[in-house]
Amino acid sequence: MRPILLSGHERALTQVKYSRDGDIIFSVSKDHVICAWFSINGERLGTYHGHQGALWTVDVDPSTTLLASGGADNTIRLWEVKTGRLLKTWDFPTAIKRVEFSPDGRRLLGVTEKRMGYLGTIVVFDIILEVDADQTNEPSLRIECTESKATVAGFSYVGKYIIAGHEDGTVSQYDAKTAEQYLNLTVHEPDIPITDLQWSADRTYFITASKDKTAKLVSAVDLEVLKTYVTDTPLNSAAITPVKDFVILGGGQAAMDVTTTSARQGKFEARFYHKIFEEEIGRVRGHFGPLNYVAVHPEGTGYCSGGEDGYVRVHHFDKAYFDFLYEVEREQAKI
Amino acid sequence: MAPSYDNLDAEEELDDIEIDYSDLRDAYEVRLEEGLDAFVVIDGLPIVNEEQKEKLIKFLLRKLNSVGKVKEDGVFMPLGDNGKSEGFAFVEFAAAEQAAAAVKQLHGTPLDKRHTIAVNKLTDIDRYGREGRIDDHYEPPYIEPFQEKEHLRSWLGDPSARDQFCMYRGDKVGVFWNEKEDPPEPAVDRDHWTDLFIQWSPLGTYLTSLHKQGVQLWGGKSWSRQSRFAHPGVRLVDFSPNEMFITTWSPEPIQVNENHPVLSLEEDGKNYIIWDVATCKPLRSFVTLDTPGPTTDEHGNPIRKKLQWPAFKWSxxxxxxxxxxxxxxxxxxxxxxxxxxxxxxxxxxxxxxxxxxxxxxxxxxxxxxxxxxxxxxxxxxxxxxxxxxxxxxxxxxxxxxxxxxxxxxxxxxxxxxxxxxxxxxxxxxxxxxxxxxxxxxxxxxxxxxxxxxxSIKDTVINFSWEPKGDRFVLITTPEIPANTAVPPKTSVAFFCPEKAKGNAVGNFKHIRTIDKKNSNSIYWGPKGRFVVVATIQNQSSFDLDFWDLDFEGERDEKDKDLTANLQLMGSGEHYGITDVEWDPTGRYLITSSSWWKHQMENGYHLYDFRGTLLREEHIEGFKQIAWRKRPPTLLSKDQQKDVRKKLRDYSKEFEAEDLAKKNTATRAVVEHRRRLLEEWNAWRQRVMEDLEDEGVDPEDLRGPQDGKEGEEPEEGQVVEEIVEEIIKETEEVVG
The missing domain is CATH 2.130.10.10 (YVTN repeat-like/Quinoprotein amine dehydrogenase)
Structure with missing residues (x-):
C-alpha cells in the first residue's frame, strides 16, 4: 500500500473530499487554493482560485457538477467543477467552518463561526443543480446556535435531519425543513470540542471525532452512542469505511505544540479501528504533522489524509486489507 | 478511603464535645518556666552516715560531671533524724539542658550490685509524684487484647506463584498481579496513597509511602497500615537488609516541640532518623554531614552537592x-x-x-x-x-x-x-x-x-557482577572529545573465569566485546545467567539486548576454556525508556518510561527473560512501577535440587494450566465479539425496517444514482497512461 504523496499545497491541509465516484479528490488548505486531483494516480486536475483567506472546508455535489467551499474570507463560493469557474459567492459576517451538500445535492449547508458579536449559525441554501442557473441569494433556513457554536454539521439520510457537533462536546439534531431542534445530547467529554462528523454510506449513522481523544459512532435517528473508539491523542477527524467494517481516525498533538516534540511523540498516524469490536487494527504512519482530515473513497477502495504538514497522502488498499476478517466475521460470512 | 496522613482514621466519626480530653491535657499541658529545671533528684542511693556522705558525694560528682557541670555545693543530701541519709539527693546543674542530659543518660545506671540510681527532674517529681497524683490502689495496666494480625507474606501463597508489582500513575497507586500478556489483575488501587513515591521493603513485606508528615508502611492482604514513622518533610527512606530498621532523611532539619508524641527534643535539628520497624520508635538521629570541599564555585555561586545516599550503610x-x-x-x-x-x-x-x-x-x-x-x-x-x-x-x-x-x-x-x-x-x-x-x-x-x-583500554562507565555468580559485564567508552553534542559510542564487554580444577574459580578472562553500542546500563537477572544491557535516559536510542551466558547450543571453539557460552537471545526497543527492573524470580523484565523524567509515551513494557515483548501499556501520568521483592526461599538445598530435577513434570502441569486459561480467555473474547456482531446486525436491521416504515426507499439512501434515469451504465472508460522510466543511462564518447 504505497501511498501517493500530493504536494501541491503550501500550507496546512484543512479538508479533503472524494467525489461521489471516487475518481477525484478535492483538497483545501490554508493557502487559499482548492486543488482537484485524480485519485488513481495523484495527478493534479486543476485549481480553483478566488478565495482571499485560508480555506476551511470543501464539498462536491453527488453529480460532481458543483463544488462548494468556505473559508476565513467569510464567503461560501460555488464553483463549476469542470472548468474552475466561480459561479456564486455568498458573503457572511464571520468565517465559514464547514459546507456540505445534502444527499440529493439540492441543498447546501454552511456552518458560520461565532465571532465579533455574531452567533454561530447553520445556514441552508437551496441549490439548482445546473451550472448556468441563477442561484438564490438568501438562505432557506437559518439555525442560530445560542448555547454553544456548531463546529461541524451535515445532512442525515434523505436529508431528513441536520446533525451538528458543537464546541461543548454535544451533538444536536434539527429538522432539516423547519430548523426545529429535536435533540441535544452530550456525546463527548463536556466542553471539549467536536472536530469532525462524517457519515456512513447510507447516512443513518455517523462518526464524531473530538479533542477528548475519542471518536464515537452515533445513530442519526436518536443520537444514541453505538460505539466508542478510545485513542491516546486528540483527534481531528474520523471516517467510516464502506465494504469493510472499519473506521479511520486521524489526529495528533495540537499543531502549536508540534515543533517542540518529536514526530514519534506527535502520534501523527492514521489509526484503523474495527467499527463493531472497537479494537485497534493498525496504524499508517507517514505524516510529520497532525492529520487534519481523513476521507474514504466512496467505494471503500482507498483513503486519503490531509495533514498539517501540507501534504495529502492517498492510499489504495491492498488485497490483504479486504481479506482481513475476524474469526467471528468469517463465521458470519459463511452462513 | 484516601489514606493520606491527615484523615487516616476517618471512619471513626467523633463528636468533639463528647471527648474526654483530660488525659491529654494532663500529658501535654504546657508547663511554665518554674526556675527549677536545672534541678534533678537522685534516688536509690545507699544509706550513709555523716562521715560516708562526703565520699558518696565525691563519687556521685564524678558521674554527674560527665554529663554537665554541677554547681558549686550543688549536691544536697539531707540527713534524717537518725543521722543517716534518706537514700536520695538533690543536685543543681548549671543549666537546664544539663539536667535533662543527666536524666537521659544517668537514669537507671547501677552504682554497685545492690544500688541503681534513679535520676528525675525535680519538676517532674512535683508533677507526677505530688499528692493525689498517685492512686493508692494499684491498678494493673490495661493490656490490649491480642489481635490476630494479617499474614504479611500472604502474597507468596499465590497458587500460580505470580508476582506482584506496584504502579504509581497520576494520583493513584495500585498493586497488581502480573498476568503476562493479559491486563494485570488489580490487588488494590487507591487514590493519593503517597505524596512522593513508593518503595518496597527489601523482602517485599511492606509497601512504603512517603508523606509530608512521615513514612508509612502498608502490608497484609487488606493493605492496612502496619506502622508509621513521623518524620516531617521526609524525602528519602532506606531499609536495613532484613527489614528490621529503617532510615529516613529530610533535607530540612526536623523541628520538634516538646509535646511531640513520638519525637523527643533529641531529634530536634536532625536530618536522619534511624527507626526500629517493630516498635516504630526512633533509635537515634543524626544531622547531614557536608562533604568537604569548597561550598561555592569560582564565581561565588553555591555548588549543589550530591547527596550520598544511603549515607548510613547497613551490614x-x-x-x-x-x-x-x-x-x-x-x-x-x-x-x-x-x-x-x-x-x-x-x-x-x-x-x-x-x-x-x-x-x-x-x-x-x-x-x-x-x-x-x-x-x-x-x-x-x-x-x-x-x-x-x-x-x-x-x-x-x-x-x-x-x-x-x-x-x-x-x-x-x-x-x-x-x-x-x-x-x-x-x-x-x-x-x-x-x-x-x-x-x-x-x-x-x-x-x-x-x-x-x-587489559581495558578505555574508561569503564558501568560494571556489574552476576548475582550469585562469578561473571561480570562492563561498559566502556573512549575518551570524550571536547565540544561534541553526541555522546560517544560505548562498548559492552563480558568477562568470566577460566575453567579450573575442582571448585576453584579460575582467572577472569575476557569473553567478547560488542562495539559501537549506545548502552549505558547493565541489569542482571536476579538469579544470574541472563543479563540485559540497555540504553536508558537517552534522547536518541532506546535499545535493550537480552544475553544468555549459559547458552545451551553450539559453543565457539575459542570459548572452550571459559565458564560461559555467550549468546544474544533477543533485542528490543522501548521509546523514552527511563527504568528497567527484573521481577524477583528472573522470569520477567519491566521497562518503563516515567513521567518524572519526560512526558513522552509514558508507560511500561513487559518482556520475558528471552526478550519477547509480552505486553505494552501507555498510561497517562505514569510515574513508577516496582516489582514486589521476595524473601529468600525456605527450601533447603536438597529440596531445591529436587524441584529442579522434577521441573519437567511440574512445567507440564503449569503449561496445561496456562493453556486452559488461554482457551477460556480466547473463548470469552470470541463470544464477546460474536455478541457485538449480532447486536450490530440486529441494530442495522431495525434501522432499515424503521426507515421503511417511514416510507424511505433504501435505494434512495445513497443519493441519486448514476444511470437511474434509465441510461445504460457506461462501459468503464479506459485511460491509457504512459509512464517513462529511465533504467540506465550511459554516455559514450564517439570518436
Whole structure:
C-alpha cells in the first residue's frame, strides 16, 4: 500500500473530499487554493482560485457538477467543477467552518463561526443543480446556535435531519425543513470540542471525532452512542469505511505544540479501528504533522489524509486489507 | 478511603464535645518556666552516715560531671533524724539542658550490685509524684487484647506463584498481579496513597509511602497500615537488609516541640532518623554531614552537592550501620542500641568511600562471625592510594592494597561477598588520559589474593557482577572529545573465569566485546545467567539486548576454556525508556518510561527473560512501577535440587494450566465479539425496517444514482497512461 504523496499545497491541509465516484479528490488548505486531483494516480486536475483567506472546508455535489467551499474570507463560493469557474459567492459576517451538500445535492449547508458579536449559525441554501442557473441569494433556513457554536454539521439520510457537533462536546439534531431542534445530547467529554462528523454510506449513522481523544459512532435517528473508539491523542477527524467494517481516525498533538516534540511523540498516524469490536487494527504512519482530515473513497477502495504538514497522502488498499476478517466475521460470512 | 496522613482514621466519626480530653491535657499541658529545671533528684542511693556522705558525694560528682557541670555545693543530701541519709539527693546543674542530659543518660545506671540510681527532674517529681497524683490502689495496666494480625507474606501463597508489582500513575497507586500478556489483575488501587513515591521493603513485606508528615508502611492482604514513622518533610527512606530498621532523611532539619508524641527534643535539628520497624520508635538521629570541599564555585555561586545516599550503610545481618565522614573516619553503630562501636569512630585518613559486604562472608581459616567492609583512600602526599578490607567488630584490617595514579575508584561487591571488584580509574603520568583497571579481591580464598584485569583500554562507565555468580559485564567508552553534542559510542564487554580444577574459580578472562553500542546500563537477572544491557535516559536510542551466558547450543571453539557460552537471545526497543527492573524470580523484565523524567509515551513494557515483548501499556501520568521483592526461599538445598530435577513434570502441569486459561480467555473474547456482531446486525436491521416504515426507499439512501434515469451504465472508460522510466543511462564518447 504505497501511498501517493500530493504536494501541491503550501500550507496546512484543512479538508479533503472524494467525489461521489471516487475518481477525484478535492483538497483545501490554508493557502487559499482548492486543488482537484485524480485519485488513481495523484495527478493534479486543476485549481480553483478566488478565495482571499485560508480555506476551511470543501464539498462536491453527488453529480460532481458543483463544488462548494468556505473559508476565513467569510464567503461560501460555488464553483463549476469542470472548468474552475466561480459561479456564486455568498458573503457572511464571520468565517465559514464547514459546507456540505445534502444527499440529493439540492441543498447546501454552511456552518458560520461565532465571532465579533455574531452567533454561530447553520445556514441552508437551496441549490439548482445546473451550472448556468441563477442561484438564490438568501438562505432557506437559518439555525442560530445560542448555547454553544456548531463546529461541524451535515445532512442525515434523505436529508431528513441536520446533525451538528458543537464546541461543548454535544451533538444536536434539527429538522432539516423547519430548523426545529429535536435533540441535544452530550456525546463527548463536556466542553471539549467536536472536530469532525462524517457519515456512513447510507447516512443513518455517523462518526464524531473530538479533542477528548475519542471518536464515537452515533445513530442519526436518536443520537444514541453505538460505539466508542478510545485513542491516546486528540483527534481531528474520523471516517467510516464502506465494504469493510472499519473506521479511520486521524489526529495528533495540537499543531502549536508540534515543533517542540518529536514526530514519534506527535502520534501523527492514521489509526484503523474495527467499527463493531472497537479494537485497534493498525496504524499508517507517514505524516510529520497532525492529520487534519481523513476521507474514504466512496467505494471503500482507498483513503486519503490531509495533514498539517501540507501534504495529502492517498492510499489504495491492498488485497490483504479486504481479506482481513475476524474469526467471528468469517463465521458470519459463511452462513 | 484516601489514606493520606491527615484523615487516616476517618471512619471513626467523633463528636468533639463528647471527648474526654483530660488525659491529654494532663500529658501535654504546657508547663511554665518554674526556675527549677536545672534541678534533678537522685534516688536509690545507699544509706550513709555523716562521715560516708562526703565520699558518696565525691563519687556521685564524678558521674554527674560527665554529663554537665554541677554547681558549686550543688549536691544536697539531707540527713534524717537518725543521722543517716534518706537514700536520695538533690543536685543543681548549671543549666537546664544539663539536667535533662543527666536524666537521659544517668537514669537507671547501677552504682554497685545492690544500688541503681534513679535520676528525675525535680519538676517532674512535683508533677507526677505530688499528692493525689498517685492512686493508692494499684491498678494493673490495661493490656490490649491480642489481635490476630494479617499474614504479611500472604502474597507468596499465590497458587500460580505470580508476582506482584506496584504502579504509581497520576494520583493513584495500585498493586497488581502480573498476568503476562493479559491486563494485570488489580490487588488494590487507591487514590493519593503517597505524596512522593513508593518503595518496597527489601523482602517485599511492606509497601512504603512517603508523606509530608512521615513514612508509612502498608502490608497484609487488606493493605492496612502496619506502622508509621513521623518524620516531617521526609524525602528519602532506606531499609536495613532484613527489614528490621529503617532510615529516613529530610533535607530540612526536623523541628520538634516538646509535646511531640513520638519525637523527643533529641531529634530536634536532625536530618536522619534511624527507626526500629517493630516498635516504630526512633533509635537515634543524626544531622547531614557536608562533604568537604569548597561550598561555592569560582564565581561565588553555591555548588549543589550530591547527596550520598544511603549515607548510613547497613551490614548484611542488620547488626551494624555505618556512616563515613569523608576524608576522616567511618562511624560504626551497633544495633539495636545504636551505640558507637567501641565508643569511637574508626579513623581512616582520607577515606573516600566504603561498602559493606552484601552477605556474611565465609573466609578461609576464619570461623569467627564477622562482617566486612571495603574502603579506599586516595593518594595523600607521598603515600599511595589504598584499598582496604576491614572486619567488624574486631576492626582487623584483613587486606590492603596500594594503588598508584588513581583518579577515582568504585567498589563493587559480588552478591555472595565472594569477590569485591575495585574499579580504578587511573590517569597517565601526564594526567591527560584515563584508563580503568579492575582489582578483584577474592575474599573467600586464603590470604585474599588480588587479581588485576588491566587489559581495558578505555574508561569503564558501568560494571556489574552476576548475582550469585562469578561473571561480570562492563561498559566502556573512549575518551570524550571536547565540544561534541553526541555522546560517544560505548562498548559492552563480558568477562568470566577460566575453567579450573575442582571448585576453584579460575582467572577472569575476557569473553567478547560488542562495539559501537549506545548502552549505558547493565541489569542482571536476579538469579544470574541472563543479563540485559540497555540504553536508558537517552534522547536518541532506546535499545535493550537480552544475553544468555549459559547458552545451551553450539559453543565457539575459542570459548572452550571459559565458564560461559555467550549468546544474544533477543533485542528490543522501548521509546523514552527511563527504568528497567527484573521481577524477583528472573522470569520477567519491566521497562518503563516515567513521567518524572519526560512526558513522552509514558508507560511500561513487559518482556520475558528471552526478550519477547509480552505486553505494552501507555498510561497517562505514569510515574513508577516496582516489582514486589521476595524473601529468600525456605527450601533447603536438597529440596531445591529436587524441584529442579522434577521441573519437567511440574512445567507440564503449569503449561496445561496456562493453556486452559488461554482457551477460556480466547473463548470469552470470541463470544464477546460474536455478541457485538449480532447486536450490530440486529441494530442495522431495525434501522432499515424503521426507515421503511417511514416510507424511505433504501435505494434512495445513497443519493441519486448514476444511470437511474434509465441510461445504460457506461462501459468503464479506459485511460491509457504512459509512464517513462529511465533504467540506465550511459554516455559514450564517439570518436
Amino acid at each position: 548484611a545481618d542488620d547488626k551494624y550501620v555505618a556512616r563515613m565522614t569523608q576524608g576522616q573516619s567511618i562511624s560504626v553503630y551497633e544495633l539495636p542500641k545504636m551505640n558507637l562501636l567501641d565508643k569511637a569512630s574508626i579513623k581512616i585518613e582520607g577515606v573516600m568511600d566504603f561498602e559493606w559486604a552484601p552477605a556474611s562472608p565465609r573466609r578461609e581459616g576464619n570461623r569467627n562471625y564477622e562482617q566486612i567492609f571495603c574502603y579506599w583512600t586516595p593518594e595523600l602526599g607521598s603515600n599511595p592510594a589504598k584499598v582496604g578490607l576491614m572486619s567488624i567488630p574486631s576492626k582487623e584490617i584483613i587486606r590492603t592494597r596500594n594503588l598508584f595514579n588513581v583518579s577515582d575508584a568504585k567498589l563493587h561487591w559480588q552478591s555472595d561477598a565472594k569477590f569485591v571488584c575495585v574499579k580504578v580509574d587511573r590517569h597517565s603520568k601526564s594526567k591527560k588520559s584515563l584508563a580503568t583497571n579492575l582489582e578483584i579481591f577474592r575474599v573467600e580464598e586464603k590470604g585474599v589474593p588480588v587479581e588485576v584485569v588491566d
